[in-house]
Amino acid sequence: MSNKKINPSDLKNLHVDTLGVRAGVRRTEFNEHSEAMFLTSSFCFDTAEDAAEGFANAEKGFIYSRFTNPTVAMFQDRLAALEGGEACIATSSGMSAIMTVAMAHLQAGDHVICSRSVFGATIQLFSVILGKFGIETTYVDMSDLGAWKAAVKPNTKLFFLETPSNPLTEVADIAAIAKIAKAAGAIYAVDNCFCTPALQKPLELGADVVIHSATKYLDGQGRVLGGAIVGSNEFVMGKVFPYVRTAGPTLSAFNAWVILKGLETLSLRLEKQSESALHLAQWLEQQPAVERVYHPGLKSHPQYEIAQRQQKMGGAILSFTLKGGKKAAWKLINGTKLLSITANLGDTRTTITHPATTTHVRVSEEARLAAGITDGLVRIAVGLENIEDIKNDLLPGLTD
Numbered sequence: 477m478s479n480k481k482i483n484p485s486d487l488k489n490l491h492v493d494t495l496g497v498r499a500g501v502r503r504t505e506f507n508e509h510s511e512a513m514f515l516t517s518s519f520c521f522d523t524a525e526d527a528a529e530g531f532a533n534a535e536k537g538f539i540y541s542r543f544t545n546p547t548v549a550m551f552q553d554r555l556a557a558l559e560g561g562e563a564c565i566a567t568s569s570g571m572s573a574i575m576t577v578a579m580a581h582l583q584a585g586d587h588v589i590c591s592r593s594v595f596g597a598t599i600q601l602f603s604v605i606l607g608k609f610g611i612e613t614t615y616v617d618m619s620d621l622g623a624w625k626a627a628v629k630p631n632t633k634l635f636f637l638e639t640p641s642n643p644l645t646e647v648a649d650i651a652a653i654a655k656i657a658k659a660a661g662a663i664y665a666v667d668n669c670f671c672t673p674a675l676q677k678p679l680e681l682g683a684d685v686v687i688h689s690a691t692k693y694l695d696g697q698g699r700v701l702g703g704a705i706v707g708s709n710e711f712v713m714g715k716v717f718p719y720v721r722t723a724g725p726t727l728s729a730f731n732a733w734v735i736l737k738g739l740e741t742l743s744l745r746l747e748k749q750s751e752s753a754l755h756l757a758q759w760l761e762q763q764p765a766v767e768r769v770y771h772p773g774l775k776s777h778p779q780y781e782i783a784q785r786q787q788k789m790g791g792a793i794l795s796f797t798l799k800g801g802k803k804a805a806w807k808l809i810n811g812t813k814l815l816s817i818t819a820n821l822g823d824t825r826t827t828i829t830h831p832a833t834t835t836h837v838r839v840s841e842e843a844r845l846a847a848g849i850t851d852g853l854v855r856i857a858v859g860l861e862n863i864e865d866i867k868n869d870l871l872p873g874l875t876d
């Protein structure tokens with residue numbers, strides 16, 4: 477492999493947009509400019525001695541793609557640089573990243589504190605699957621610092637939250653919760669899916685671990701599934717790597733290559749999509765059919781000050797309630813011609829969804845309403861289309 481590489485110690489001096497295109501590159505003897513895709517399940521050794529040496533230091537070389545592959549390593553190194561973490565391990569999906577952190581770090585009898593408004597499958601994972609193995613989870617209101625403190629038990633080993641939340645874009649004070657986690661002696665994991673390192677760096681604010689669904693903005697074009705875990709060498713290489721090596725929730729080299737190329741445009745996309753989302757949120761606030769708009773960049777947002785402090789911009793996701801309830805929400809969604817009706821987000825194409833009957837349909841009505849997911853709520857994840865075209869697509873459903 478070519479020697480011309482950015483010195484890891486110099487990465488700290490580079491900006492996120494530079495790291496997105498430059499960090500983590502490994503070249504073969506052909507000196508290819510764009511990163512190579514290594515579609516191989518295993519790697520050869522010259523001698524039995526070399527093989528023995530390779531297995532003794534499995535995390536350093538390339539042996540078998542369940543745990544080491546050069547394309548996956550390039551993605552891992554680039555994301556670690558972007559998040560400002562020492563190490564990163566990629567996984568097959570965002571859910572497998574969360575599962576991996578839990579399995580690598582927890583054991584029966586341990587306790588988890590999780591913010592209430594996390595991704596639906598995350599709640600199912602903690603409550604139903606990990607619950608079966610004797611791990612207990614308490615859910616708290618993410619903006620209530622007293623609730624985090626009060627939930628701590630002697631066996632609390634993990635704090636988990638997602639900010640901004642889906643779909644109401646609630647914002648947690650990452651640094652304030654870090655202090656509570658530290659005092660509790662727990663590992664503190666933040667799902668940085670909505671902001672990505674282009675807009676928010678949880679490790680700099682005191683989180684121990686960052687988790688990603690790379691399926692969303694890291695790929696950014698709605699093509700593949702992937703996940704990642706970023707943190708200290710001690711946690712990631714000491715706990716996560718041995719778990720992934722053994723259990724195999726591995727990211728494929730093909731998907732790693734797609735997401736690696738997605739990282740090159742991450743900053744550009746997030747900035748443009750956030751700008752459009754704020755513009756759309758402000759426009760929606762003026763529409764007579766709209767009751768309330770949720771976006772961290774709006775002055776009316778309850779955690780506006782925290783968002784201003786810890787996020788570079790508000791992010792690409794917004795939601796809003798319509799005065800006409802479910803009927804009006806469905807009419808608006810059905811009236812769009814350009815926007816995609818899909819529950820996915822983090823795509824270049826704007827998506828629109830009705831959370832109460834799709835992403836949150838498995839939640840009981842009582843819990844759903846308590847969480848603010850009313851029947852009139854609509855979520856939009858803004859893509860890269862021209863903002864005027866997005867507004868024109870929504871207008872008929874808001875005015876008829």
Ligand SMILES: *Cc1c(COP(=O)(O)O)cnc(C)c1O
Pocket residue numbers: 569570571572595638642667669670689690691692701702703
């Ligand atoms: C989508 C999502 C996940 C799960 O990721 P997958 O790649 O679909 O497994 C986890 N957290 C958040 C915030 C998400 O939006």
